[in-house]
Structure formats: structure tokens, C-alpha cells
Amino acid sequence: MSTRQRRRVTIADVARQAGVSTTAVSKVLRSAYGVSPATRDRVRAAIDELGYRPRAAARGMRGRTYTIGVLLPDLRNPFFPDILDGLYEQLAATDYQAIIVTGGPDAKAESRAIDALVDRQVDGLLMVAPRVARARLEEVAGQVPSVVLGLHEKSARYDTVLDDDEVGAELVVRHLIGLGHRRVAHIGRRAVGREIRAATYARVMREHGLEEEVAVAMTSCSEEGGHEGARELPARSPCPTAIFAGADQAAFGALRALHEAGLAVPADVSPAGYDNTRLAALSQISLTSVDQDGAVMGRTAGRLLLERVEGRTTAVRFLVTPALVPRRSTAPPPDDVN
Amino acid sequence: MSTRQRRRVTIADVARQAGVSTTAVSKVLRSAYGVSPATRDRVRAAIDELGYRPRAAARGMRGRTYTIGVLLPDLRNPFFPDILDGLYEQLAATDYQAIIVTGGPDAKAESRAIDALVDRQVDGLLMVAPRVARARLEEVAGQVPSVVLGLHEKSARYDTVLDDDEVGAELVVRHLIGLGHRRVAHIGRRAVGREIRAATYARVMREHGLEEEVAVAMTSCSEEGGHEGARELPARSPCPTAIFAGADQAAFGALRALHEAGLAVPADVSPAGYDNTRLAALSQISLTSVDQDGAVMGRTAGRLLLERVEGRTTAVRFLVTPALVPRRSTAPPPDDVN
DNA sequence: GAACGCGTGGGTAACGTTACCCAAATCGGC
DNA sequence: GCCGATTTGGGTAACGTTACCCACGCGTTC
DSSP states (O other): OOOOOOOOOOHHHHHHHHTSOHHHHHHHHHTOSSOOHHHHHHHHHHHHHHTOOOOHHHHHHHSOOOEEEEEESOSOOTTHHHHHHHHHHHHTTSSOEEEEEEOOSSHHHHHHHHHHHHHTTOSEEEEESOOSOHHHHHHHHHHSOEEEESOOOOOSSSEEEEEOHHHHHHHHHHHHHHTTOOOEEEEEEOOTTOOHHHHHHHHHHHHTTOGGGOEEEEEOSSHHHHHHHHHSTTTSSSOOSEEEESSHHHHHHHHHHHHHTTOOTTTTOEEEOSBOOHHHHSTTTOOBEEEOOHHHHHHHHHHHHHHHHTTOOSOOEEEEOOEEEOOTTOOOOOTTOO | OOOOOOOOOOHHHHHHHHTSOHHHHHHHHTTOSSOOHHHHHHHHHHHHHHTOOOOHHHHHHHSOOOEEEEEESOSOOTTHHHHHHHHHHHHTTSSOEEEEEEOOSSHHHHHHHHHHHHHTTOSEEEEESOOSOHHHHHHHHHHSOEEEESOOOOOSSSEEEEEOHHHHHHHHHHHHHHTTOOOEEEEEEOOTTOOHHHHHHHHHHHHTTOGGGOEEEEEOSSHHHHHHHHHSTTTSSSOOSEEEESSHHHHHHHHHHHHHTTOOTTTTOEEEOSBOOHHHHSTTTOOBEEEOOHHHHHHHHHHHHHHHHTTOOSOOEEEEOOEEEOOTTOOOOOTTOO
């Protein structure tokens, strides 16, 4: 039925073919110091001829695996591919390969996912908007060079790449208030001590004398989370006329909830998102959002990881400034607003 | 600055702690035959006490890595998370961990991504809609237990999980023709010998005496691909009144192109997609689509992979029957159609 | 009571690669 | 032409786990 599974070509086969030692081959593989151009070429030729490929497992036993682990909260958020585009671009010229793992529904599952990457001895770890406790991040960063994306907590153990959420949130809330809205609600991600967008929302509302109108639903940044968060709003009396969702994905869920409640956008309610994903730009949706450059963030994260793999131990913090992208989903509130 | 990096706990440490041999510990780890319940409990206790975690690299040297590799064409297609939900569900009860890799823009990059997974010695490989040649798939399947999702090619070396594209495409095209459309265009994925949906589209058109109206744009199933494919359509004379896109994601791109051309949906043009992603259901988009149960496909793929890892070598083919989900994006063509 | 089978557990040799160290050859400077 | 430095290449011992085989003790069967 199945053809015989020939033993995989090893470094020893290459060495024999090229008439050199395994050490020499290993040096060529790692572009290490101590091989003449002539030997290098002979080894390269032997590698091509035999179709040799190094085994990551064997490499991992002694040295590097040439693998970068990426932890994503989920695969549905359309903002993450932007980040990964940047990361891939940065890794393209290197021997490193990114592998992705999703964190799952809670901090415990996410912690297991991180473990899975550490067990596989990734050389570097990019954790996107993790929900595990800060102590856990520090612990992981003590084992593997790490970069955390999207969290404001500072650390000396890992690098941080993030968007200035305070600026971004302020832009949205001011935009909505500027349009004449007073009953602005917020849907955000439940994350103890990490709710910068929610806190900023509340602050800006207060600064405009709207502390009475503050209404927050903390769920998750998924489509379901946004749906759930927005579903209760129409039931309120009076119903908010604007919604600031902490992520486009959540805003999509809110759009669905609004439609189910028979509310028109933006005639009855003006929703806004965050991340400026490509779908937000889709004319049928045309969602006001906050642009943070995911590709730049991913590229930077990749660069920082490579630097750490090469030995840097000082912590770096890279901050991106967001910009408001107003679209048709936000407009002045209805006239009959009381 | 950084705390000392203690040597990671190994199986020998656990053995010492539990007062048994490393062999015994290894057996417990793999739930292998030959350990008494008493020994098992002692070993488990030692593992917990020391916080031991097996290293995948070392395991890979001799046995399994407990890793399932997943190859996705890209991360933006919202259908893929449905598949992965199913896969994760199937793997949840096992010790296996899924890692995701993206294939990149062309077959060559995709082939490298597959290599990366093979190099990392995944125990099983799920390739979603791969674009590499069939011979390459066979070669890979000779090295690693493999399941291919979404390709109609039969093979004795790997299992296949797929949707009945012929049924699905026929449903859409008949739906559009049934609404009164005659100038139905198709946007599909360029894939030599694999364009089942395109071929079915052409067949159904012929069966309705519309062979003159067949218009196909083969690009990629990305949003950009759909945009590009649909952009040329308005320029045609006469312009198609309906578009069957081979994927929702491509349909989203088409929606954008239609809007840019000032064409209304569905008043001027009726687009339809495939996959019935959650976004298609969003009221602002309300895209007619074909539902194929991604979760079931992913779950099945996972089950088949586990079976193959356990030793099955006969090939299995799992076919899902799709269903049409009509929504507001498709309606009868405008009256002034000539 | 010897032979046998079975359930447990251990000893050991791999697996493929790299880090470390050492040897030989070559080079450059006086 | 000699000495030290540098460049090149090899030998070998890990790395942590599992596959394989063997030993022991106990119960069961002729």
C-alpha cells in the first residue's frame, strides 16, 4: 500500500557526501564561523543533492529550533492578520519560522497554550493581548525571549509593543460627544487592571460632565462578546445613542444586536470600533474606527524578538500613535433624543 | 537584571523524586502499558511537585511530538476559524496540540511552510485547501500522516475531507438563474485542475442555454482577489447582473468593488458567496452564501488524523453536503436589463 | 514442584544536532 | 626562517526522551 518510508537524510549523510565532518556541515547550516568558502560550497552542494533538511527536534536538543511562537487570543479577530503580516515580513529574510497557537476562552487555557509553545522550545515568543496574569508573563519571559503586544504593563523581562490606547479611546469618545451624543456606552474586554480604553472612556465622559451617562459592558472582544454587550442596551431606558466598542470585531457583534433590536445605524445608534480592520472599511459596514498600524506593530515585534534571540536583555517599549477614521456609522444623534 | 535561568526539570529528576526509573516515568507520561496504579500515582505526584513538563524536542528524537500541524492558505478567510474550532474540539481530550502555519502567496511558499511543519516532526498534518501539486501532497503524506481538506483529488496516501462543491455551486447558480439573472459571472480561485466550482458554474450555465454569458475571473480567494475580479466587470458591456464568488471573502472584495463603481446591491448586481461565514450573516452585508459545516469538517479531520497517528493506513474520504442560504444580497435583476 | 505466563519495572542504547575543545595548516611580521 | 596568531576542520560528549529487551516475583497449571 504505502511505499517504504526511507530513513530521513541526516547531517552525517551530508558530511559523507561532501567528504567533511558533521561539525563542518553544522557550521554551514548555522552560518557559523570557521568554514572556508570552498568547504561551504561543497557542503551546500551535498545538501542540495541529498535534499537534506535539518530536524528541528534534534536542533532543539542542543541549540535553537529556529521557531518563533505566536500566541493569539483567537483566530476570528481580523486585526491579527495585520500583525502577522508584519511579523512574517520581518522573519522572511531569516531562517525563523512562525507558528501560531490560539489561547482559548480563559486565562487557564491560554496558559496551557503558552506552555505548549515553551515545551516546543520556541526561540522567541510573541504574545498578543494575553490575558494571563502579569506574573505569569514574567515567568514565561524568564524562560523564553518574549514580546508582549497590546498590554500597557511595563516589565524589565519582556519587550512591549503597543498602541496608545488612551489617545485612541479619547479620539473616539470625543468624536462621538462632538457629534452631539451624550448617552455613549462602552463595550470592552474584561481584563483586570488592563482596561485602558474603558478607563479613558470614563475619564473623557467625566470631563464632559457626562459621568451620569457612563455605561460599560465588559465582555470579550469577540463578535459574540460585542453582541452580548450590545443586546442589553436597547432595553435600557433611555437607550444609548452611541456605542464605543473596544474592537471592530466586537462592534460587528453590536451591529448584529442593533439590527435584531430594529435599531438603524446611524439614525438611531452610532457605533464605533477600534483597530480599523479592513472589514470596517467595507462600504456596507462603513464603521468609524481607530487605526493602529498592525503591520508596523508586527514588524517591530519581530525585530525585537530577533534582537532578544541574539542576546539583548534590556527591555524595550514601542508605542504606536493611533488615528481616528470617521465613517458613516457615526452621525449626530436623532432629534427626538430627550 | 534577569534572574538565573534554572535548568529545566527533566524526567530523571522526576524519577529520582518518585524513587523509580526514568522508564517508569516515561511510561506514565505516555499512558503506556506496564506500570502499577501505585507507581503511576507516585510518579504523578512527583510530576506535580516538581512542575515537570516533557520537552517536545527530546520526545521527537525517539517518539512523538504530540503536535498536529495545520496549514492554512491565509489567516484572513473567516471560514478557517470554523474548521479550527472543530479540530480543537476533537483534540481537546487528547495530549495533542495544534500549531498553525500559513502558506503564503504561492505554491512555492506554501511548500516551504509544509516543510517547516515536517521538519518540526508534527505527528499529523492537516492541509487546508493547499495549492501545491498533487505529487507534493503524496510525497508529504508518505512522511507524515496527513489529511487534506477541501480538495477533490483522490489519494491512497492521505485522507480527504471536503464539501460537495458541485452541489454547492449548482445551488448558487440555479438560485441566481431562478431569480431571472442571465448574465451571471464567476470569481474563483486559480488552481489548475481544481476549479470544481468554476466548472460547475460553467456547466449549469450551459444547461440553461447561457453558455454565451459565461464570464469567469480566476484570481485568489482573498478579499483583494475578489476586488480585483469584480473590478473589471462593470466595465463590460453589458455588465453582469449577478456574481457567484467562490468564497465569502472574495465576495466581500467584490462588494467593495461594486460600491466603488457606484453599483447598488442587489438593485444593480446580486453577489453571492460560499462558506456561509458569520460575516455573511451580518445584516449590513446579508450575503447569500452556501453553508458548509466547517466545525464538522474540522472535527472529522481531527478524528481522521488521530486514527492515522494510531496506525490506520487506508484512505478515507469524508464528504459534507452543502446547503444554500439565501439572503438579501441576491434579488431579481433590474427591469431595464436588455 | 517444576514450568510457564503475566504483570512490573529497570538498564541501556539510540535519535540528530550542536557546543566545546583541540589539532593541523596557513599566514604574517620581524 | 622562526614564532605566534589566525583560520579551518574534526572528535566527542552531551541534550532529554523513548524503544527495546531483559529480569524479577508471583500465581497458576500440569
